[in-house]
Amino acid sequence: MLTGSELLAKVKELGDVGKSEIVRACGYVSNKKDGGERLNFTAFYEALLEAKGVELGGAGKVGKGGRKLSYIATVQGNGNLLIGKAYTALLDLKPGDEFEIKLGRKQIRLIPAGATDEDEE
Incomplete structure (x- = not known):
């Protein structure tokens, strides 16, 4: 999974492709038990916000x-x-x-x- 400046560069490089393709290309994919793939949009968006310097309330304060x-x-x-x-x-x-x-x-x-x-x- 890409993070930080690598993530920002990849998103910029991909341009106008669909959201699913961006998430997949950045590595935010996991495998389901049935062999299918699950796109991890939440993790992707959190990493994207962090890469842009946006701190969500309570960031790092998870139990x-x-x-x-x-x-x-x-x-x-x-x-x-x-x-x-x-x-x-x-x-x-x-x-x-x-x-x-x-x-x-x-x-x-x-x-x-x-x-x-x-x-x-």
């Missing part, structure tokens, strides 16, 4: 299964508050990273252990 992150956490029945892998990955957190828990009025703040007051903002 498991392609779902958009909601930035809402719910206290579980056992009292745990789960943040989730997608969120920790956004901050490049690793197993063993430690945080100081600061409680405020109806809020919980997690401050990386050893951070200074300037680092908190």
Whole structure:
């Protein structure tokens, strides 16, 4: 699948051919179980927008299964508050990273252990 400047160049090169032919020529095709082909228009258009420098809201902020992150956490029945892998990955957190828990009025703040007051903002 072409991306970036290669994708833009190929689309320009193809000119006035049909949309299906452009998507196919740029490599946005997958095979179905029955042997037929599926044109991946959504992936193509997203790559095209990205190549043109257009950022869609929430770009890069997708969790498991392609779902958009909601930035809402719910206290579980056992009292745990789960943040989730997608969120920790956004901050490049690793197993063993430690945080100081600061409680405020109806809020919980997690401050990386050893951070200074300037680092908190």
